[in-house]
Amino acid sequence: MDIRQLEYFAEVAKQLSFTKAAATLHVSQPSISKAIQQLEVELDVPLFYRSSKQLELTDAGHAVLINTQHVLEAFKNIRSELTDLMELKKGKIRIGIPPIVGAEFFSKLVSQYKERYPYVEIVLTEVGTKKIREGVESGDLDIGLICNLCVVNDYVEVISILKDPLMLIVHHEHPLAQKETVDMIDLQQEMFVLYRKDFTLYDRIIEECSKNGFFPNIACESTQKDLMIEMVAAKLGIALLPKRICDKIQYNTIKAVPFKEENIYLELGMTWKKNKYLSYAVREFIALAYDFIPH
16 A cells, blocks of 8 residues: 555545546546555455446445545645755745734734744735634634634634733813723713724624623724724724723823723734644744743
8 A cells, every 4th residue: 555546545535536536636547446446455345336327435435535534634744844844944824913903912923933034924914803713714824813712613723822901092182081990881872983893802892882781883993903093083983992002002182091890801812723734834933922922
């Protein structure tokens, strides 16, 4: 038994056709048929029903296919590992970051990584957490920076990086600017400059408003924190932003007010797919991220 036989078998099982498998693999049909026959002789079981019009896997064929997929994946991982070493740690990392908070908390990590591995290309995609989760699970993204870690599943790994409370930002002439602290119920009549619906913070704010008996009046939704801040500065509404961002706002006309009870947080974490081969470049990025987590 060799890898070639297993590759041929897996493709025939996928196509349920010797002809189609031969075309996909760019080999002759007799070569594939002979390889499958040799595999059946070696295993001493038939792998396909050949009597019907449609080729079908036998029960033994199904069992062999499951293990074949594991073997081929392991072989692929060996090749990838060697490629990493031969290319001297070059590569590409596809990372999803939330545009409102991503760069604020990610820039130092990316900068330090690029110092160590200047030849690794980092491709950043700015979308909301929901889209980032989908991208990681589908394999379109290698790593995702996500907000709010409450939704986890068996397909991804998640590490927590920080937990930052949201604060209210208002124009300094707004009555709420005179308060030391605010409650969510104080915002019942306000116009919200809110995160877009594909952001998990949108859901958390709506949820917290609902707990206090109201649905927020929404002036606009945005993916950009700078636009949200400018909207507040123009007296078009109020907004809720993480404390670390509020502390760096340079508008003299804006006041940041903490909540009396800190019920809404930006919970920032990093996620990647389980049981998937991670390149050396990606593994090193994850290892570096662990160093950035407060201990």
